[in-house]
Amino acid sequence: KNQVEQSPQSLIILEGKNCTLQCNYTVSPFSNLRWYKQDTGRGPVSLTIMTFSENTKSNGRYTATLDADTKQSSLHITASQLSDSASYICVVSGGTSYDKVIFGPGTSLSVIP
């Protein structure tokens, strides 16, 4: 069964600290993996997109890694800010059509002063 799991479910960190969010997937075949940030009351916003051949992709303070062999990805946030408080969703595409896109349950991040 195609699944996307994320850990931790929720996380609280102090402003300025770094953190790493995890995503494990069993989706096959694999097309691409995306990380989204969803602020409360808003739609998801894309942070990174990685295909099979990409190991790392950065977007400002966000760095995503992908290990296609172990089917794991991580999202590292550097020097966190209060505005980073949001849900982070890992999305894996398992084919060539959008009905094969699997959304993870998300990690809720709270950055506190």
Added chain:
Amino acid sequence: SAVISQKPSRDICQRGTSLTIQCQVDSQVTMMFWYRQQPGQSLTLIATANQGSEATYESGFVIDKFPISRPNLTFSTLTVSNMSPEDSSIYLCSVSPGAGSWEQFFGPGTRLTVL
């Protein structure tokens, strides 16, 4: 990127009534989708809105319950029909340029509460 607006942003409805949600994009897009996000859960694809033809529904979603229109490349509507409290969710419109691009842009969502 595409800028997507949805109306209404939120609504509280009575059981048995219907609500139509509008999605407007600031540019022509090939692919348009409707998602549901139930409380505390992630997004589930309801259907792909096809311009000029019937929408393509995912398993568990039917046209009678969620009729969709897409009269042109920048606009779509989703109707939630004969609502029950179980339909209380956030409904999101999403678009993609298609043509090999996996980029997806999402609207702000419509928060629906059914009493």
